[in-house]
Amino acid sequence: MTVVTALRTDGYSPILVTGGAGFIGANFVLDWCASQDVPVVTLDKLTYAGNLHNLAGLQGDKRHSFVHGDIGDVELVRPLLSKVRPRAIVNFAAESHVDRSILGPEDFITTNIVGTFRLLETVREYWTILAPREKETFRFLHVSTDEVYGSLTSDANPFDEGSPYSPNSPYSASKAASDHLVRAWHHTYGLPVVITNCSNNYGPYQFPEKLIPLMIHHALSGKPLPVYGDGLQVRDWLYVSDHCSAIRAVLRDGQVGHTYAIGGDSEKSNLDVVHAICDALDEERPSGKGSYRRQVTFVPDRPGHDRRYAINAAKIRQTLGWHPRESFESGLRKTVRWYLDNSAWTDNVVAGSYRDWLGQNYSAR
Ligand code: NAD
Ligand code: TYD
Numbered sequence: 001m002t003v004v005t006a007l008r009t010d011g012y013s014p015i016l017v018t019g020g021a022g023f024i025g026a027n028f029v030l031d032w033c034a035s036q037d038v039p040v041v042t043l044d045k046l047t048y049a050g051n052l053h054n055l056a057g058l059q060g061d062k063r064h065s066f067v068h069g070d071i072g073d074v075e076l077v078r079p080l081l082s083k084v085r086p087r088a089i090v091n092f093a094a095e096s097h098v099d100r101s102i103l104g105p106e107d108f109i110t111t112n113i114v115g116t117f118r119l120l121e122t123v124r125e126y127w128t129i130l131a132p133r134e135k136e137t138f139r140f141l142h143v144s145t146d147e148v149y150g151s152l153t154s155d156a157n158p159f160d161e162g163s164p165y166s167p168n169s170p171y172s173a174s175k176a177a178s179d180h181l182v183r184a185w186h187h188t189y190g191l192p193v194v195i196t197n198c199s200n201n202y203g204p205y206q207f208p209e210k211l212i213p214l215m216i217h218h219a220l221s222g223k224p225l226p227v228y229g230d231g232l233q234v235r236d237w238l239y240v241s242d243h244c245s246a247i248r249a250v251l252r253d254g255q256v257g258h259t260y261a262i263g264g265d266s267e268k269s270n271l272d273v274v275h276a277i278c279d280a281l282d283e284e285r286p287s288g289k290g291s292y293r294r295q296v297t298f299v300p301d302r303p304g305h306d307r308r309y310a311i312n313a314a315k316i317r318q319t320l321g322w323h324p325r326e327s328f329e330s331g332l333r334k335t336v337r338w339y340l341d342n343s344a345w346t347d348n349v350v351a352g353s354y355r356d357w358l359g360q361n362y363s364a365r
């Protein structure tokens with residue numbers, strides 16, 4: 001097992017962040033360390049999506065410690081919990097990409113379902129023997145997605161905490177299963193859990209297999225911008241630091257056993273998103289050959305493609321006073337500038353196996 005010994009706690013009990021070297025997890029850990037005194041231990045398996053460079057800003061910060069490992073590895077997580085004695089666990093660890101889940105669902109079952117189950121059991125064992133006060137204040141926060149609710153028609157009300165589960169992809173089905181396990185561990189064993197279901201995130205450090213960073217990377221590389229189907233599928237978009245502030249609010253004040261739907265009130269069609277990226281790049285880094293919109297290419301659709309996601313975030317807004325700080329326009333502009341300013345980060349992650357992925361997902365379309 002790696003480190004933990006170097007962690008400086010100053011008397012605070014740390015939080016444990018699983019999947020903290022991925023896109024949202026890393027943003028969460030970086031934001032946390034910039035704004036809180038409570039130390040953080042990150043546990044991450046470092047799959048293709050996990051990247052220690054994402055946490056490079058914390059090098060030398062004794063309030064942060066990194067452990068390389070799998071949430072499903074009981075022999076690693078059990079002693080880790082005994083040693084770190086976290087006050088809370090924020091579980092980001094997951095396989096997270098729908099297209100990968102279609103081409104190879106097994107990892108999704110292994111991590112998102114079996115891994116979450118094993119983590120819950122190990123955490124339950126730890127939580128059961130905590131002193132009464134620590135036991136009461138402990139939290140297991142499970143980070144989930146709006147995709148568990150399935151697909152909306154264009155005139156349907158947005159999803160909220162009462163929407164029935166109706167997952168359609170191997171990814172969303174595995175996340176739905178994990179949500180059910182977390183809920184059951186509260187209902188049956190009393191584990192103090194909270195669940196968040198958030199819409200599509202975007203921002204710094206997102207792996208360029210997801211729509212927004214993929215389009216930025218392809219545009220700048222002069223490659224086609226592959227829009228699935230008619231491009232009129234709708235997603236709600238939330239800038240990643242707004243998701244992180246929502247998670248902090250739920251961790252601090254969320255009610256045990258409750259679910260919180262999180263969204264940016266920012267529904268956009270995929271084609272509108274791609275056009276907005278092209279327009280921002282046209283201003284920030286003109287290609288010299290006309291608009292990047294010329295690179296848009298329609299390709300065959302994703303199988304089982306959900307048509308629309310949308311979120312009604314009234315509960316978290318009204319009960320916890322959370323609201324997003326970024327509009328889609330301001331968040332997208334920040335994102336485009338981040339990728340322009342951090343081309344070395346993208347160059348690093350698109351080397352090697354990323355090329356194999358592009359071949360698998362796009363050459364057959
Ligand atoms: P990501 O794929 O960028 O990162 C996932 C991280 O988990 C990686 O660092 C990876 O190495 C790690 N990991 C994977 N399997 C692991 C295992 N078995 N043990 C330990 N670590 C493991 O994903 P993301 O976009 O940052 O998403 C994080 C969480 O938020 C996921 O649970 C996802 O379902 C959820 N979510 C994502 C979005 C989104 O738009 N990206 C929206 C809502 C919810
Ligand atoms: P993605 O970023 O994979 O997130 P999710 O599937 O979890 O919503 O995709 C967002 C939307 O963009 C989704 O409707 C699929 C579409 N899409 C494309 O049209 N082309 C692409 O190359 C990718 C990766 C996604």
